[in-house]
Amino acid sequence: MIQMEKYDVAIVGGGVAGLTAAIYAAKAGKQTIVIEKQDRLGGRAITNKKKGAYFNLGGHALYHGDALATFRELGLHMQGNQPSIDGYGIWKGELSTVPTGVKSLFTTPLLSWKGKMEVAVWLGKLGKLDTHHYDQISLREWIEANLHDPMVRNLFYALFRTASYVVAPDLQAAGPVLKQLQNSLQGVMYLDRGWGALVDELRKKASEYGVHFLTNNKVKCIEHQKGIVQHVLCEDGTKVRARNIIVTTSPAIAYQLVPHAEATALHTWKEQAIEVTAACLDVALRRLPKPKQQFVYGIDQTVFLSNQSRAAYLSEDGAQVISMFKYQGMETNPEKDLQELEQTLDLVQPGWQSELVVKQYLPKITVCHDFMHIKRQENPGPAVPEINGLYVAGEWASHGELLADASTASAKRAIEHILLLEEMERTPNYEHRDIV
Known part of the structure; x- marks a missing residue:
C-alpha cells in the first residue's frame, strides 16, 4: 500500500467542480490533491478533436451566471464569443x-x-x-x-x-x-476549442497554486471513523489521508464510496436525485447549405440546434460545427432520437450529408445527476452532516443554480464551509449563526 502525505483537502473527481474547489482551497493555503479516475481531467467538460473539429460531450454554453463570474475572478482568459440569438x-x-x-x-x-x-x-x-x-x-x-x-x-x-x-x-x-x-x-458564450480549453486553464491555475494531481486512479472507498473522515483508498492500494474530503462524483457513486452511507444524508440525496439526459448529435460541415439558419428551437419537439462556429473557433479548416440535442424524459430510444435529430438537420440544413466532414452521436449523455425539483427533500451539501470533514460538490449539489453554475457554486460552498469551521476552531468565541 502506498501511503501518501496527509493533505488538508482531498478532492475526488477532476471535473469543473473538483478543479474549482481545488483552486479555492489551494488559494487559501491548503495542501490540496485531486484524485481522478480517468487519465485526463475535465469530467464531462472534455473536448475531443476529430478531423480538425472540436467536439464537446454535447453542446456546452457558458451563461452569465456563477461559473462565468468564478472563472473571471480566477483570471481565466476564456477565448470565445457571444453568438447572435436571431433564430x-x-x-x-x-x-x-x-x-x-x-x-x-x-x-x-x-x-x-x-x-x-x-x-x-x-x-x-x-x-x-x-x-x-x-x-x-x-x-x-x-x-x-x-x-x-x-x-x-x-x-x-x-x-x-x-x-x-x-x-x-x-x-x-x-x-x-x-x-x-x-x-x-444577457447572452451566452461559446468557447474557442471547446470546453477542453477551459479545463486546461483550470488545471494550469490549480498547478500554479500548488495543487497535486493523482490521475488514472480510481477511488475504492472513503474511510471514516467515529464520525470523522480518515482517508481516500484507491483501487491500486494508494491511501490518501486528508482532514477534509470533497466528493464531486454523482450522488449514486458518492453513496457507494462511503461505508454506512445509508445512515447519512448521502442516502437522501441519492434517493431524491432525478437524472437529466440528452441525445447529442454534433456535425462538422464544410459549409452551411442555409447560412442564415443557425439557431433553432423545437417548439412542438424537444430538439435544439445551434451552429456554435458562428461565435467560436471550433475547426482548424473552417468547417462549421453544429450541435443538436434531443432533450430526453424518462423514456429514451437511441435509434429514434438519432432519426429525429437527423430529420431536424434535414429541415434546417437540407443537403448537409454532402457537406459532412465528421460527426459524433452520443445517444444518452448525462447532463446533470439532479436538478431543482419540487420533490426534493433538501438541497445537497456542502457538508455531509453525519461525517465531519466530508463534503459534496457538483452540478447536482445545487442550491438554486443550474448546470456549470451549480458546479462552481457548490465547489465554493464546500471550501467556504471548511474555512469557516477552521476559523471557529481557532476562535472559540467566534460568532456565526449559520454555516453556508
Whole structure:
C-alpha cells in the first residue's frame, strides 16, 4: 500500500467542480490533491478533436451566471464569443422566426397580435423578476398562472427547456429556471476549442497554486471513523489521508464510496436525485447549405440546434460545427432520437450529408445527476452532516443554480464551509449563526 502525505483537502473527481474547489482551497493555503479516475481531467467538460473539429460531450454554453463570474475572478482568459440569438422555431414541421428581439417579435408568423403583446410585456418584466418567489412551485404552475396565449406558453416551454435541458415541467422548480432564463437574456458564450480549453486553464491555475494531481486512479472507498473522515483508498492500494474530503462524483457513486452511507444524508440525496439526459448529435460541415439558419428551437419537439462556429473557433479548416440535442424524459430510444435529430438537420440544413466532414452521436449523455425539483427533500451539501470533514460538490449539489453554475457554486460552498469551521476552531468565541 502506498501511503501518501496527509493533505488538508482531498478532492475526488477532476471535473469543473473538483478543479474549482481545488483552486479555492489551494488559494487559501491548503495542501490540496485531486484524485481522478480517468487519465485526463475535465469530467464531462472534455473536448475531443476529430478531423480538425472540436467536439464537446454535447453542446456546452457558458451563461452569465456563477461559473462565468468564478472563472473571471480566477483570471481565466476564456477565448470565445457571444453568438447572435436571431433564430427559428420548428412548429408542425416548418421553420418560422421566433421572437428574440423587437423586429422578430413583430414579424414572426407564430404569434397573434395579442400573443405578440404578451411576449413584449414579459420581455420587459423578466429581467426585473424576483425569481425566488417561485422556488417552491412547478414550472407548469408558473406558466399556466402567468402566460395566457397558448403559443406564448409553447414558446416559453421551449425557452425553459433550452436553458435547463429539462423536460419535466410538472417537477421542475420554476424559480431556478426563471433565473437561468434571465441569465440567458444577457447572452451566452461559446468557447474557442471547446470546453477542453477551459479545463486546461483550470488545471494550469490549480498547478500554479500548488495543487497535486493523482490521475488514472480510481477511488475504492472513503474511510471514516467515529464520525470523522480518515482517508481516500484507491483501487491500486494508494491511501490518501486528508482532514477534509470533497466528493464531486454523482450522488449514486458518492453513496457507494462511503461505508454506512445509508445512515447519512448521502442516502437522501441519492434517493431524491432525478437524472437529466440528452441525445447529442454534433456535425462538422464544410459549409452551411442555409447560412442564415443557425439557431433553432423545437417548439412542438424537444430538439435544439445551434451552429456554435458562428461565435467560436471550433475547426482548424473552417468547417462549421453544429450541435443538436434531443432533450430526453424518462423514456429514451437511441435509434429514434438519432432519426429525429437527423430529420431536424434535414429541415434546417437540407443537403448537409454532402457537406459532412465528421460527426459524433452520443445517444444518452448525462447532463446533470439532479436538478431543482419540487420533490426534493433538501438541497445537497456542502457538508455531509453525519461525517465531519466530508463534503459534496457538483452540478447536482445545487442550491438554486443550474448546470456549470451549480458546479462552481457548490465547489465554493464546500471550501467556504471548511474555512469557516477552521476559523471557529481557532476562535472559540467566534460568532456565526449559520454555516453556508
